[in-house]
Amino acid sequence: MKRYIILISSMLFVAACSNEExxxxxxxxxxxxxxxxxVADNFTRANADETVVADRCILEIYNxxxxxxxxxxxxxxxxxxxxxxxxxxxxxxxxxxxxxxxDKSGATADDDLHYDTSNGLRDIAAVTTGLTxxxxxxxxxxxxxxxxxxxxxxxxxxxxxxxxxxxxxTGFVPAQTGSHTVDVAFADAPARFDALTGxxxxxxxxxxTSTVEIVSAGTQLEWYTYLFAPAEAxxxxxxxxxxxxxxxxxxxxxxxxxxxxxxxxNYRVNVSVGQQAGMAVNLSAE
Numbered sequence: 001m002k003r004y005i006i007l008i009s010s011m012l013f014v015a016a017c018s019n020e021e022x023x024x025x026x027x028x029x030x031x032x033x034x035x036x037x038x039v040a041d042n043f044t045r046a047n048a049d050e051t052v053v054a055d056r057c058i059l060e061i062y063n064x065x066x067x068x069x070x071x072x073x074x075x076x077x078x079x080x081x082x083x084x085x086x087x088x089x090x091x092x093x094x095x096x097x098x099x100x101x102x103d104k105s106g107a108t109a110d111d112d113l114h115y116d117t118s119n120g121l122r123d124i125a126a127v128t129t130g131l132t133x134x135x136x137x138x139x140x141x142x143x144x145x146x147x148x149x150x151x152x153x154x155x156x157x158x159x160x161x162x163x164x165x166x167x168x169x170t171g172f173v174p175a176q177t178g179s180h181t182v183d184v185a186f187a188d189a190p191a192r193f194d195a196l197t198g199x200x201x202x203x204x205x206x207x208x209t210s211t212v213e214i215v216s217a218g219t220q221l222e223w224y225t226y227l228f229a230p231a232e233a234x235x236x237x238x239x240x241x242x243x244x245x246x247x248x249x250x251x252x253x254x255x256x257x258x259x260x261x262x263x264x265x266n267y268r269v270n271v272s273v274g275q276q277a278g279m280a281v282n283l284s285a286e
Contacts (some may be wrong), residue, residue: 039054057075066196097145142195162267164265189227
């Protein structure tokens with residue numbers, strides 16, 4: 001009888017050790033997911049004049065079917081290395097979708113600035129009035145991750161752009177140096193972004209007034225902005241009109257109607273206008 005009891009006790013001890021070693025949690029138990037999220041800097045590596053200015057990252061957690069999990073939303077600010085760190089607690093034995101969004105924040109990390117996230121990361125709205133062009137603060141990033149919560153674990157996530165950057169080289173060389181006012185009116189700017197699916201929807205009129213500095217004579221006028229864009233090539237185009245006015249407020253120096261400009265997420269859309277050759281468009285991967 002004594003040998004039998006010792007044998008049973010040993011078996012129970014081995015089973016307990018195996019569970020502990022594998023770190024699995026009981027279904028419904030709370031587990032912690034430690035996440036280090038970073039922003040891909042592929043724009044900035046190739047272009048010394050660009051820097052990533054996103055200073056906050058939002059994490060929202062969804063169930064596997066895309067419905068919100070406990071309305072869980074966490075905001076993180078960048079640490080000294082530029083990474084965003086999260087430690088959400090979720091229930092084990094389930095599958096989740098983690099959705100990340102990084103952009104420039106307002107007065108605090110919880111305040112939106114250029115993108116409205118108040119309806120959640122499945123319905124992010126672009127600010128379409130008072131849009132400021134030639135401003136890297138409009139750069140924005142997202143990522144998704146499928147998480148199976150069988151145990152506490154550490155994960156990493158890399159966010160990539162939710163936008164494209166439209167660069168316009170006008171081919172126009174202003175007669176005057178100084179601050180030139182550039183007015184742009186979009187007829188159909190992409191209006192909303194779903195950070196879970198990556199889909200872009202809506203088309204709204206958007207206006208922009210910005211200042212472009214011409215420092216030295218003989219320099220052409222150049223302009224850029226950021227827009228939501230789909231991942232698929234050729235699936236969406238935009239139309240906009242541009243007018244440039246000289247520093248002394250004289251009549252428009254440059255005016256052009258840009259039509260059927262393709263947009264693609266995480267790409268530079270380079271548009272050039274030649275006085276003889278007309279308009280040319282090319283996309284470069286970032």
